[in-house]
Amino acid sequence: MSITKKKKIIFKDKICYVFDFDGVIKDSVSIKTRAFVKIYENQGKTFSNKVKEYHLKNGGMPRSKKFKFFEETLLNKKPTEDKINNLCERFSFIVKSEVVNSKPIPGVIKYLDNLNLTKKLKVINSATPFNELNDIITKCNFDKYFNKIYGSPSSKIENLLSIKDDFNLDLKQIIFFGDAESDLLAARELNIAFVGVGNFLKNINTNLNQSNKYLFINDFNELI
Numbered sequence: 001m002s003i004t005k006k007k008k009i010i011f012k013d014k015i016c017y018v019f020d021f022d023g024v025i026k027d028s029v030s031i032k033t034r035a036f037v038k039i040y041e042n043q044g045k046t047f048s049n050k051v052k053e054y055h056l057k058n059g060g061m062p063r064s065k066k067f068k069f070f071e072e073t074l075l076n077k078k079p080t081e082d083k084i085n086n087l088c089e090r091f092s093f094i095v096k097s098e099v100v101n102s103k104p105i106p107g108v109i110k111y112l113d114n115l116n117l118t119k120k121l122k123v124i125n126s127a128t129p130f131n132e133l134n135d136i137i138t139k140c141n142f143d144k145y146f147n148k149i150y151g152s153p154s155s156k157i158e159n160l161l162s163i164k165d166d167f168n169l170d171l172k173q174i175i176f177f178g179d180a181e182s183d184l185l186a187a188r189e190l191n192i193a194f195v196g197v198g199n200f201l202k203n204i205n206t207n208l209n210q211s212n213k214y215l216f217i218n219d220f221n222e223l224i
Helices: 003-011 028-038 045-057 063-074 083-100 108-116 130-139 156-166 181-188 206-208
Strands: 016-019 123-130 148-152 174-178 194-195 216-217
Touching: 003 194, 003 216, 016 156, 028 045, 028 063, 028 083, 063 083, 083 130, 108 123, 123 130, 123 156, 130 148, 130 174, 148 156, 156 174, 156 181, 174 181, 181 194, 206 216
Parallel strands: 016 123, 016 174, 123 148, 174 194, 194 216
Antiparallel strands: none
């Protein structure tokens, strides 16, 4: 099947376009990778590499859960809630301005501009804490594009279900754009259409490329 025909099928009857943020709207995944490594740099190179590997393998997971894993599993500590919150605050301080100043994913601005000419719903579904995410989107002047923003502590699946209920949709009317395996798994769990952005997801399961529910792109220029 040609890519043009597949695009027509996968986007047919879709009312709500849901976007992850890091790696989908902004090219900011590497910023957050560096921040996790920086926080644990005093543990040495080997430990930092484990932190980096876990972060990249678990894209879409809330940072609080990642810090809990690093502390409990890698450092064999029993962190308090205050400790995890402090780590999250430090992380936010490190990354916030860099994410705002990072480049958009190629083609995404034009794609969102085109969607603004339609009556499609446009929503953010991210693992970034809501208040931080809302502030970043406002500072980037991206709030003009989105009807609503959903962040953590709710999971990607919980947010997708909230989107369905909040906008009185059927799940088949939703399409989700993500860049991490957790995004793909959330879409599969709810049996909704999914667009994988970037190279990471392309070879996870080649059988998915044959399905009319999944499309994998390098960037949004392929959809313009």
